[in-house]
Amino acid sequence: MKKIILSLIAIFFMTACGSNAVSVQDLQRNEWMTNTEKIKGNADIGLKFYENRVDIDIDFEGIYQLAVEENPELAQNPLSKGVLKNYTESLLKQSAVYSLEGDILNLTISGPENEKADLSFKVKKDGKNIILTLNPANEQARENFEKLAKENGGTVEDMGFVLTPK
Numbered sequence: 001m002k003k004i005i006l007s008l009i010a011i012f013f014m015t016a017c018g019s020n021a022v023s024v025q026d027l028q029r030n031e032w033m034t035n036t037e038k039i040k041g042n043a044d045i046g047l048k049f050y051e052n053r054v055d056i057d058i059d060f061e062g063i064y065q066l067a068v069e070e071n072p073e074l075a076q077n078p079l080s081k082g083v084l085k086n087y088t089e090s091l092l093k094q095s096a097v098y099s100l101e102g103d104i105l106n107l108t109i110s111g112p113e114n115e116k117a118d119l120s121f122k123v124k125k126d127g128k129n130i131i132l133t134l135n136p137a138n139e140q141a142r143e144n145f146e147k148l149a150k151e152n153g154g155t156v157e158d159m160g161f162v163l164t165p166k
Contacts, residue, residue: 021124021125022123024051024100026125027100027105031047031165032046033046033163033164033165034161043061043062043066046166054096054098054107057092057093059092060085064081104123105121105123106118117144121134126162128164129163130163131160131162131163132163133160
């Protein structure tokens with residue numbers, strides 16, 4: 001009897017402790033939104049996960065506001081917004097290949113000229129949200145985020161994201 005009770009307690013703790021684990025089904029269940037408020041530009045990003053691909057849609061308005069802050073003359077030219085939108089459209093809507101291995105989400109994003117960026121995040125659930133924090137074991141991702149953090153006056157630890165259901 002003691003073994004049965006101990007086994008039930010062990011199962012309870014294993015399930016309770018694993019309740020913040022994220023599965024591929026969790027990622028695919030919703031369209032997700034995140035905000036880059038910690039990164040210069042403050043653009044909303046939409047994410048939609050499929051079997052091994054994620055579609056990424058970056059809000060143009062946030063990018064445009066950043067461009068205007070850096071170059072106020074853009075706001076004075078009525079054509080500049082349309083030209084900038086046409087120029088950046090392919091960059092703002094991308095797909096990436098992803099894999100979820102335990103609590104690690106690996107992304108490979110290919111750029112328009114076949115350059116690649118590998119990013120790696122630790123993932124966990126927080127209620128309905130999913131929290132992404134930089135995976136310190138991935139050196140290339142860390143270098144990418146250190147560069148981005150330096151450009152934005154932050155630290156690598158600031159470079160996490162909260163995915164909220166859309």
